[in-house]
Amino acid sequence: MTHQFPALSSGQKQELQEIALRIVTPGKGILAADESVGSMAKRLNQIGVENTEENRRQYRQILFRADDRINSCIGGVIFFHETLYQHADDGTPFVKIIKDRGITVGIKVDKGVVPLAGTNGESTTQGLDGLSERCVQYKKDGANFAKWRCVFKISETTPSKLSIEENANVLARYSSICQQHGIVPIVEPEILSDGDHDLRRCQYVTEKVLAALYKAMSDHHVYLEGTLLKPNMATPGHSCPTKYSAEEVAMATVTALRRTVPPAVTGVTFLSGGQSEEEASVHLNAINNCSLVKPWALSFSYGRALQISALKTWRGHKENESAATEQFIKRAEVNGLACQGKYTGGGDSESDQIFVANHAY
Amino acid sequence: MPHSFPFLSTEQKKELSDIAQKIVAPGKGILAADESTGSVAKRFQSINAENTEENRRLYRQLLFTADRVEPCIGGVIFFHETLYQKTDDGKLFPQLIKERNMVVGIKVDKGVVPLAGTNGETTTQGLDGLYERCAQYKKDGADFAKWRCVLKITDTTPSELAIKENANVLARYASICQMHGIVPIVEPEILPDGDHDLKRCQYVTEKVLSAVYKALSDHHVYLEGTLLKPNMVTPGHSCSQKYSNQEIAMATVTALRRTVPPAVPGITFLSGGQSEEEASINLNAMNQCPLHRPWAITFSYGRALQASALKAWGGKPENGKACQEEFIKRALNNSKACQGKYVSSGDKGAAGGESLYVANHAY
Numbered sequence: 250m251t252h253q254f255p256a257l258s259s260g261q262k263q264e265l266q267e268i269a270l271r272i273v274t275p276g277k278g279i280l281a282a283d284e285s286v287g288s289m290a291k292r293l294n295q296i297g298v299e300n301t302e303e304n305r306r307q308y309r310q311i312l313f314r315a316d317d318r319i320n321s322c323i324g325g326v327i328f329f330h331e332t333l334y335q336h337a338d339d340g341t342p343f344v345k346i347i348k349d350r351g352i353t354v355g356i357k358v359d360k361g362v363v364p365l366a367g368t369n370g371e372s373t374t375q376g377l378d379g380l381s382e383r384c385v386q387y388k389k390d391g392a393n394f395a396k397w398r399c400v401f402k403i404s405e406t407t408p409s410k411l412s413i414e415e416n417a418n419v420l421a422r423y424s425s426i427c428q429q430h431g432i433v434p435i436v437e438p439e440i441l442s443d444g445d446h447d448l449r450r451c452q453y454v455t456e457k458v459l460a461a462l463y464k465a466m467s468d469h470h471v472y473l474e475g476t477l478l479k480p481n482m483a484t485p486g487h488s489c490p491t492k493y494s495a496e497e498v499a500m501a502t503v504t505a506l507r508r509t510v511p512p513a514v515t516g517v518t519f520l521s522g523g524q525s526e527e528e529a530s531v532h533l534n535a536i537n538n539c540s541l542v543k544p545w546a547l548s549f550s551y552g553r554a555l556q557i558s559a560l561k562t563w564r565g566h567k568e569n570e571s572a573a574t575e576q577f578i579k580r581a582e583v584n585g586l587a588c589q590g591k592y593t594g595g596g597d598s599e600s601d602q603i604f605v606a607n608h609a610y
Numbered sequence: 611m612p613h614s615f616p617f618l619s620t621e622q623k624k625e626l627s628d629i630a631q632k633i634v635a636p637g638k639g640i641l642a643a644d645e646s647t648g649s650v651a652k653r654f655q656s657i658n659a660e661n662t663e664e665n666r667r668l669y670r671q672l673l674f675t676a677d678r679v680e681p682c683i684g685g686v687i688f689f690h691e692t693l694y695q696k697t698d699d700g701k702l703f704p705q706l707i708k709e710r711n712m713v714v715g716i717k718v719d720k721g722v723v724p725l726a727g728t729n730g731e732t733t734t735q736g737l738d739g740l741y742e743r744c745a746q747y748k749k750d751g752a753d754f755a756k757w758r759c760v761l762k763i764t765d766t767t768p769s770e771l772a773i774k775e776n777a778n779v780l781a782r783y784a785s786i787c788q789m790h791g792i793v794p795i796v797e798p799e800i801l802p803d804g805d806h807d808l809k810r811c812q813y814v815t816e817k818v819l820s821a822v823y824k825a826l827s828d829h830h831v832y833l834e835g836t837l838l839k840p841n842m843v844t845p846g847h848s849c850s851q852k853y854s855n856q857e858i859a860m861a862t863v864t865a866l867r868r869t870v871p872p873a874v875p876g877i878t879f880l881s882g883g884q885s886e887e888e889a890s891i892n893l894n895a896m897n898q899c900p901l902h903r904p905w906a907i908t909f910s911y912g913r914a915l916q917a918s919a920l921k922a923w924g925g926k927p928e929n930g931k932a933c934q935e936e937f938i939k940r941a942l943n944n945s946k947a948c949q950g951k952y953v954s955s956g957d958k959g960a961a962g963g964e965s966l967y968v969a970n971h972a973y
Contacts, residue, residue, distance in 0.1 A: 251767060253813040407612055453614035460827035467820035473868050507873040508833050512904055513864070544872055544904040 256470045257428060265475025266515065268393045268433045272353050272477065273516030276585050277324030278549035279435075281520075282312055282556075283357035283396060285329060292556075298565035306335045311563060311570050312556070313337070313346050315578050322585025325353040327396050327435075327550070333387070344391040355394040355435065356387050358423070362400055371412040373419055374399045380423065384430035394433040396479065396550075397423045401440045403454055403486065408440070417461040421469035428472055435518065435550065437479035438462055442522050444486035448493050452483040452501040459509035473513040479520050479550050480506070482532055487523065499535035503543060516546035521554035526580055529554035530587045537590030548588040555580045618788060618832055626835025627875070629753045629793045633713050633837065634876030637945045638684030639909035640795075642880075643670055643916075644717035644756060646689055653916075659925025667695045672923065673916070674706055676934040682945035685713040687756050687795075687910070693747070704751035715754040715795070716747050718783070722760050731772040733779055734759045740783065744790040754793040756839065756910075757783045762801045763814055763846065777821040781829035788832055795878065795910070797839040798822050802882050804846035808853050812843045812861045819869035833873040839880050839910050840866070842892055847883065859895035867901060876906035881914030886940055887954060889914035890947045897950030908948035915940045 257265070272279065284292060289308075290300040298304055309332050326347050333356060336342050347354050360376035374397065387395070399416040401408040416438060424434035438458050440451065459480065466473065483501035485493055506517060519536075521529040529551060536547050549555075555577060563573035586592040618626070633640060645653065651661045659665055670692050686707050693716060696702050704714045720736035734757065744755070759776035761768040776798060784794035798818050800811065819840065826833065843861040845853055866877060879896075881889040889911060896907050909915075915937060923933035946952040 251763060251765070251769075251810075251814060253810065403612060405612070409612075450612075450614065454612055457827065460824060464820060464824040467817065467869070504873070507904075508871050509827070510871065511868050512870075512872055512902060513867040542872055542904045544867075544902050 256425070257472055261428070261431065262472055262475060264431050265428060265433050265472060268353060269475055269477055269515040272324040272394060272433070273518065273546035273548050274324055275546070276589055277322055278551070278584055278588050279325040279327060279355070279518050280312065280323050280555055280581070281327045281396075281550050281552035282309055282332065283327040283329045283355075284552065285357075285361070286331070292560060293565075296560055296564045302331065304565065305331070308560070308563065309335065309343065310337050311559060311573050312577055313343055315574050315581070317350070318578050319581045320350050320352070322581045323352055324548075325355050325394060327355040327357055328392070329357055333390060333392070348391060353393050354391050355396055356392040357397075358383065358387070358395045358427075359397040365412060365415060368409055368412060369404065369406045371402070371407055371409060372400055373412070373415045377419065377422055377426070380426045381429065384427055384432050388430050388432055392432060394435060394477070395423075395427050396435040396437060398437040398439055401438065401454070401458060403440060403444050403446050403450060408454060408458065413458055413461045414465075417458070417465035420462060421465035421471055424466060424471045424476060425469045428475055433475055433477065434471075435477045435479050436462065436466075437520065439520055439522070440481045442481070442484055442487050445488040445490070446486040447489050447491055448483060448485045448497060448501050451485065452505045455480065455483050455505045456508050459505065463509060463511060473511055474515055476514060478510060478514055478517045480517065481522055482519055482536070484522070484524075495531050495535035496539075498532050499539045500541075502536055503539040503541050506545075507541060507543070510545060512544035514545050516548060518548045518550035521549070521551045524554055526554045526557055530580070530583045530592055533584060534587035534590055534592040537588060546588075549584045551584065555584065617830070622788075622791065623832055623835060625791050626788055626793050626832060629713060630835055630837055630875045633684040633754060633793070634878065634906040634908050635684055636906075637681055637949055639682070639911070639944055639948050640685045640687060640715070640878050641673065641683050641915055641941070642687045642756075642910050642912035643673055643692065644687040644689045644715075645912060646717075646721070647691070653920055654925065657920055657924045659923075663691070665925065666691070668927070669920075669923065670695065670703065671697055672930055672933050673919070673937055674703055676938050676941075678938050679941045680710055680712070682941040683712050685715050685754060687715040687717055688752070689717055693750060693752065702751075708751060713753050714751045715756055716752040717757075718743060718747070718755045718787075719757040725772060725775060728769055728772060729764065729766045731762070731767055731769060732760055733772070733775045737779065737782055737786070740786050741789070744787055744792050748790045748792055752792060754795060754837070755783075755787050756795040756797060758797040758799060760799050760801060761814070761818060763804050763806050763810060768800070768814060768818065773818055773821045777818070777825035780822060781825035781831060784826060784831045784836055785829045788835055793835055793837060794831075795837045795839050796822065796826070797880065799880055799882070800841045802841070802844055802847050805848040805850070806846040807849055807851055808843065808845045808857060808861050811845065812865050815840065815843050815865045816868050819865065823869060823871060833871060834875060836874060838870060838874055838877045840877065841882055842879055842884075842896075844882070844884075855891050855895040858892055859899045860901070863896055863899045863901050863903060866905075867903070870905060872904035874905050876908060878908050878910035881909070881911045884914060886914045886917055890940070890943045890952055891954055893944060894947035894950055894952040897948060906948070909944045911940075911944065915944065
């Protein structure tokens with residue numbers, strides 16, 4: 250406890266911090282394109298497309314072929330394992346396409362949620378076995394950051410103390426291993442928006458979860474400057490009857506972060522959860538305009554909230570590909586503005602609720 | 611765990627937050643004048659003054675009536691006895707301080723006690739009846755409080771128990787204070803005793819502060835209504851290696867950035883065994899550190915504000931003005947330092963450059 254056995258050299262620390270800074274350069278955020286095969290099934294199902302490896306490749310190609318306009322708003326792309334080894338039609342590896350644009354490549358490394366026996370339907374996340382070796386390989390294959398998602402839910406009895414401590418611990422273990430291999434860990438402790446709880450309750454739970462997370466990170470000697478946080482925004486539950494303004498959501502979110510996230514953390518890249526594309530942008534914008542002092546970058550790591558319009562436009566038809574790419578670029582640019590607090594529009598984009606109950610991909 | 615049982619109303623939170631902000635307003639810091647009777651004994655002994663209640667009153671009066679310090683001093687920490695003492699013309703000290711727009715604070719802990727089974731480690735007592743004492747102190751004019759825990763660095767310390775126990779007791783104290791509109795200053799002092807280097811102190815500081823803020827979260831403490839009084843990160847007193855002020859500043863600010871949430875309004879450093887000048891220069895270097903600092907970084911100095919003043923006084927009434935001048939000078943210097951504007955003139959004052967280190971300090 251009293252003696253330090255440094256986990257990282259100065260050079261390693263510098264590399265990690267630089268990667269993190271590059272991802273959240275002002276105006277930039279993350280495209281989360283790491284949907285597992287199971288999650289892609291749901292997405293493609295909704296637009297009547299068969300969930301084949303080729304279709305998944307074609308779909309990601311639509312995103313990755315976006316032109317230079319995304320270079321200034323996308324700092325990183327999170328890949329799913331399969332996608333990391335796929336190519337564009339002309340044989341160029343996706344990883345190379347992304348890297349050549351100056352965008353950092355990331356990889357989802359967790360292996361999904363598993364139940365915590367004796368709890369009220371709570372879970373932890375597996376994936377630590379052999380993670381060290383996998384990181385070595387991913388780093389060779391072009392990845393410089395990783396992502397690991399844990400899930401919490403709010404109910405009368407949850408999240409429980411066990412769930413909070415167990416998930417915080419596994420996130421810290423994952424982080425520690427990644428950093429040993431020059432990979433910046435994005436830490437995602439998602440609190441689901443299922444439920445009828447109000448904004449205050451979500452803020453409270455978020456504070457408790459994040460406090461436990463950063464204690465675990467300290468205990469595991471994780472180098473905070475070489476990490477990113479991917480939290481939920483503080484929002485009311487989906488069945489909550491009370492409505493809140495974007496400013497209220499922003500204030501609750503920023504307050505929760507200010508009470509728990511040390512300034513050394515380089516950036517906070519929000520998940521969009523079940524928010525619509527527009528909602529996610531408007532909230533991010535309000536967060537960046539919040540008057541409280543915010544010492545970390547506050548940006549996006551959006552999956553659905555960057556892709557829904559693109560998916561709906563594509564519908565699996567080749568002739569719609571360009572239009573679909575345009576939809577993605579549009580959302581990317583909007584969020585590039587929102588993460589600087591400069592988004593002024595309400596748009597003509599997809600505003601349907603993208604909430605999927607008990608989302609566990 | 612998943613339900614919030616709020617115990618502070620919005621108004622109570624605002625009151626606490628306003629008090630904290632007032633104490634660490636730009637250019638201001640804290641005069642720690644809360645030396646216990648035993649600690650004052652040591653101070654007075656060094657200047658050959660008798661440790662009587664009257665002498666203590668006279669000495670504190672000199673500090674509290676010094677002029678020109680309003681822009682430099684946001685708060686004054688009192689010892690219990692002093693809270694009920696008066697000026698020569700019959701005005702209670704707290705009232706005088708308040709009238710001068712400074713916030714009154716009170717030391718509420720009851721000293722360190724040993725932790726059995728450890729290598730000479732301690733926790734701090736004082737929780738019994740603290741709830742009632744706070745209610746009374748608030749009535750008597752106090753708006754903030756201070757509680758000091760002590761940790762030390764050796765091959766085997768601080769132990770996990772010492773860290774957890776002291777973090778817990780600090781959080782309990784903070785929780786009780788806030789219920790009475792009193793802002794808790796949380797002081798987890800890691801002593802500079804030892805030959806450890808700067809990195810070791812930084813590492814231990816990070817571990818201790820991480821545990822402190824986890825405990826504060828567990829105890830539902832409203833961080834916006836607290837202040838932190840930590841040690842600066844420095845090498846041990848017997849460490850052979852020398853470090854620049856910039857290295858000390860960088861190590862300190864890095865440790866804080868890794869552990870102290872932005873919601874904490876201010877960090878008011880203790881001076882430990884540093885000389886008056888060292889304490890000002892280091893504080894200044896911190897405020898010039900290029901790393902982003904979302905909290906105010908200022909001082910809560912006892913010895914580093916008073917050493918020269920004490921020497922100049924020497925227990926003699928005719929030296930009153932000289933005593934005050936020394937205090938005012940340090941107050942002005944630190945006011946500049948907490949804004950990153952202090953330029954050391956090399957003038958050491960009566961005791962400016964002397965180390966004020968007292969081995970195994972436990973007052």
